[in-house]
Amino acid sequence: MDWMKIFSALLIVLMLVYLLPRAKDMIKNSPKGSNNDWLAVLIPLILVIGFVFLLIKSV
């Protein structure tokens, strides 16, 4: 295995070590969204998927 893979893995492990405690905090303290709130997020994200699909088709 080359050293690039080892350092890439190390970078990701460091990111996980940094993110995990913050993730726990965010999950605990994030307000809960209503069905309407989630719908307001889903629609633009579905449009993003459609747009990326269109870009893939265009190249």
Add this chain to the structure above:
Amino acid sequence: MNRPVELTQTQTPVLETNKVLKNTYALLSVTLLFSALTAFISMQMEMPGYMPLVATFGAIGLIWFLLPRTANSAAGIGVVFGITGLLGLGLGPMLNNYLQMSNGSQLIMTSLGGTGVIFLALSGYALTSRRDFSFMGGMLIVGMVLVLITALANIFMAIPALSLALSAAIILIMSGFILYDTSRIINGGERNYIIATVGLYLSLYNIFVNLLMLLGVLSDD
């Protein structure tokens, strides 16, 4: 005759929010240009293949250790330029690789344009709807952790289809972060334009890189 403007208690936070938003977009525009410049320099100098890794380590070091200490001072602006400049340098070898493909420049321009459209559309949506997207925080961070764990496994497994799925997932998560970060600025959750700029820059950077990867693999050529 000019009269001094009297600010009511409700107007002050709105003005403050607008100022943070204006400063964030101004700094984001300049740092994107700076990043493009360092990417161009990196391409011209034909930086080696390990440069993206070195640049990412450097940028993460700045984000974790220096940014929190300097975010409330003018030095923070220098740190933002350091982060974006390093990430731009890291893009050079990857862009050179794509330019060796027959449709490489088209892929890069499509990815750049696509990233711009996604950012403008999502930011515009968050700004006009003025919705509070803070409820997405937990989901986005869990998504990011899952992506990192999968990416870690894929370094050793090297499954191409999984790389593509990861790129698609990162584009979606970063799109979510654009909504989340913009709504935090307009709803007063983020008052520091330096931190806000870094958040939005990282979303744009990740969308660009992963969109380019998707287009590169799935293009007809």
